[in-house]
Amino acid sequence: MKGIILDMTNKYSNIKKDDFKSYATTLRSNMCGELNFGMVDSKVKLCGWVNKRRDHGKLIFIDLRDFSGLIQVVFDANINEASYSIAKEIRAEYIISIEGTLKARTAETVNRDLATGDVEVAADSINILSRSKTPPYALDERDRVDEMSRLKYRYVDLRTEDMQENLRLRHKVSSTTRQYLNSNGFIEVETPILAKSTPEGARDFLVPSRLNPGNFYALPQSPQLYKQILMFSGFDRIYQIARCFRDEDLRADRQPEFTQIDLEMSFVSVDDVIKLIEGLITKIFTEVLGMELALPFKRLTWRHSMETYGTDKPDLRFGMQITDLTDIFKNSQFNIFINVLSRKGVIKGLKVDDGSQFTRKDLDDFVYTAKKYGAGGLIWMKVESNNVLNSPVAKFLTDGEKQLLIERLDLHENNLVLIVADQFLKTCSALGVLRNYLGHRLNLIDLDAFNFAWVVDFPLFEFDDREKRLSPMHHPFTSPSPDSMDMLDMEPLGVKSLAYDIVLNGNEIGGGSIRINDIELQKKIFKILGFDDKRIEDNFGFFLRALQYGAPPHGGIALGMDRLVMIIGRLESIREVIAFPKTQSAYCMMTESPSVVTEQQLSEVSIKLSPIKKRDQE
């Protein structure tokens, strides 16, 4: 049963009952959730929310709630008429204080479903501290209520056990992180929120400057350059739990403002950063979840991850790896294969052990999915008895090719094979999406598992199809790896970087790199990215000047804290771990933000609006 009863055995609710002593105030002596049989007969003063009122005529029960739990309070008209009559007008979510005596419940009236169910408070007096309108929904209805009204009445939603747990979990992750980094020589340094716009990467949120008409700050997409400059300044190790802002479209795991565990270290290699973060993650899992993780985490090269799992954030909780089939079809007479191979494409396949359950519609959906993710198409083959391949394209394959395919994939009756032939990245990623889908659909995934991995040896650049130029795979301050540095001029797409991502259950939860600390190399990278001198000076002049005054070798990483907490808490959306999140259109249902501002406010910052359609003003 999932109610508002706070389950003190819950793994996240390990608030020690001893701790409650320090919560006593002038208004209360104890917390609701700490009361127990050993305290029977003591006088208590409690404050809290009315979770539920049960009126039996001359007898009223109130379940009083604070963050620690629930306690039943009893009002008896024959014993205390005055407080009984006040209790009569109490309603759900009223905030009251009561004084009374803790009593043991009789054997017949003990409630085993309630942590404090063997005791109750006989009330001597009651005070209404704050009245409440009838709440928009009862707290224990939360999991059935539409998210729209939960966001509108977020102050009510946050009272629920789930949200209390989620934000306490988040707090434990951030406080454990601070302790760990503090004890490893890091200091926490704050950097500006009103920062400089460097229009590269995500879209900036802009803030007009009243004192500098026509000029704008940008909210930081990350504190990257500040972190690096603090290294130039000799702090050696800094971190911050940093708010970052990116004006891009939202997803279940993306908010316009989000929190990174962001750190930078001097005189380090890739291994140093990885080791530090493995220590951090291990500590978080031990202290927050009481769970031991095996170290070191698995490391995959980017290339291997793409080839085997079809993504740079592989879900290693299940197998079903992608197999290369290109060589089998090198002399194929099948037109699709001929075309792909002539353009240096690849042919890869995915074997599904239990393929018999898929209908023709499922197979059509797989084709649609493959196309949606950029592949030209998808070929499916069902393996029937005697290893006969049932497929629309079977007639285009030779017996030899079929035999090689059967051997390569170790095919048996009822297997399903999905084959994509296209350019390397498109082929891999289409199969990767299908692999993830099938992993879930076929229940191949242990949902209790936490499977970490590092992905390393990323390419330094990727080709931006839209802009028709190179763009950095990580960011433009990432160091090329020394062994591929000499390819920068002739074959930049072949250059590897000293970047690394940390992946958890198929989610990228962080990424970082060893940075460039040589001004000439940094300028060269900007040039390769197609920045002209003016652009370099306008956007990064300050940074290049800083590089001129001595910059140590350094590197760092940023972990997406919201995402990490979401996964640890086994939640479906990042909004569940953010106190006041925004909707998919970046709107806050509670504060009704963003909103229009006055003409005067606009003119103070020298802004004139062009006519645009506005969000409905109710």
Place this chain on the structure above:
RNA sequence: GGAGCUGUCGUCUAGCGGUUUAGGACACGUGCCUGUCACGCACGAGGUCGCGGGUUCGAAUCCCGUCAGCUCCGCCA
């Protein structure tokens, strides 16, 4: 920019062209009730079906548009 799903009392929902003056449950209000903890019983109030237009003798129900929410693609160095 695009695709899909959703939108009926406070909440969750039934209804999917005429027996609907839109039904139920929970919540809410009034009354009764001394042991409940999903309290119980009785009575009552509450929605015109996101919004706009169209089709039709007739629309919550069909069509078009639009708004909002969610999921996804693009986007997110």
